Amino acid sequence: MISVSRNLGIKEAKGDWISFLDSDDLWFPNKLERVVFEIQKLENQIDVLCNDEYMVHLNQKKKITLNYGPFEDDFYRKMLFYGNRLSTSATTVRKKFLKEKELSFNENQEFVTVEDYDFWLRLAKENARFLFIPEVLGEYTIHNSNQSAALERHLNHLENLVRYHVFHIQEFEKNKISFGRSFR
Numbered sequence: 001m002i003s004v005s006r007n008l009g010i011k012e013a014k015g016d017w018i019s020f021l022d023s024d025d026l027w028f029p030n031k032l033e034r035v036v037f038e039i040q041k042l043e044n045q046i047d048v049l050c051n052d053e054y055m056v057h058l059n060q061k062k063k064i065t066l067n068y069g070p071f072e073d074d075f076y077r078k079m080l081f082y083g084n085r086l087s088t089s090a091t092t093v094r095k096k097f098l099k100e101k102e103l104s105f106n107e108n109q110e111f112v113t114v115e116d117y118d119f120w121l122r123l124a125k126e127n128a129r130f131l132f133i134p135e136v137l138g139e140y141t142i143h144n145s146n147q148s149a150a151l152e153r154h155l156n157h158l159e160n161l162v163r164y165h166v167f168h169i170q171e172f173e174k175n176k177i178s179f180g181r182s183f184r
Contacts, residue, residue: 003105003115006088010098010105018093024141025053025089031137035092038131047097047128050086051137058143066090066140069132076124080165084117087140093123101126110160113153118161 002022010018017039021027035049054063068086072078079085098104103126106118124130 001107001109001112001115003107003111006115007104007107010095013095016095018095018098020088020091020093022089024143026139026141027089028137034133034135034137038133039092042131045129046131047094048086048123048130049092049133050130051090051133051135053087053090053138053140054136056139056141058141063139065136067134069130069134071130071132075130076121079121079124080162084120086116086120088116089138089140091120093128097123097126097128108160111157111164113150113157114161117158118164121161121165 006020009020017035019032019035031051034051038049039046050068052068053066055066056063066087068090070085101123103119103122105115107115111118
């Protein structure tokens with residue numbers, strides 16, 4: 001499972017910030033320099049940075065720009081309602097924030113294709129301060145071996161994630177059953 005490897009990486013990381021890179025994705029040469037620039041400029045005001053990416057299909061030559069974010073008030077609720085707003089290979093997280101909040105990627109088998117979305121939701125729930133860099137600094141690769149390529153499996157995992165957050169994590173809606181029905 002990818003989450004196990006990511007959690008080991010978080011545990012073993014020596015630096016103050018952790019940038020993720022999936023094996024089939026790509027960072028542009030200036031990615032880390034640009035991220036470090038933003039960290040130095042706003043270090044005490046941010047916990048998570050995410051840049052834009054190109055989505056590249058291996059069987060096609062076309063690139064699609066993926067614009068992530070924006071950060072908004074009530075970010076957790078908006079991400080839960082409207083979907084994921086980050087990408088693992090485009091994201092850098094403050095290690096101290098993860099340790100203080102005891103956050104890691106969910107290793108539950110029922111979340112395999114959405115473990116990153118769950119992680120971003122829990123960061124937002126813990127009031128992480130997000131910065132979105134409106135600049136393409138890498139490529140997200142789509143091919144048949146992607147975990148999320150199996151649509152039915154992915155939709156099942158997404159349903160598990162929403163159910164988990166609606167009934168166990170979110171606190172803004174007290175009538176959880178009624179709230180859960182609004183996602184159908």
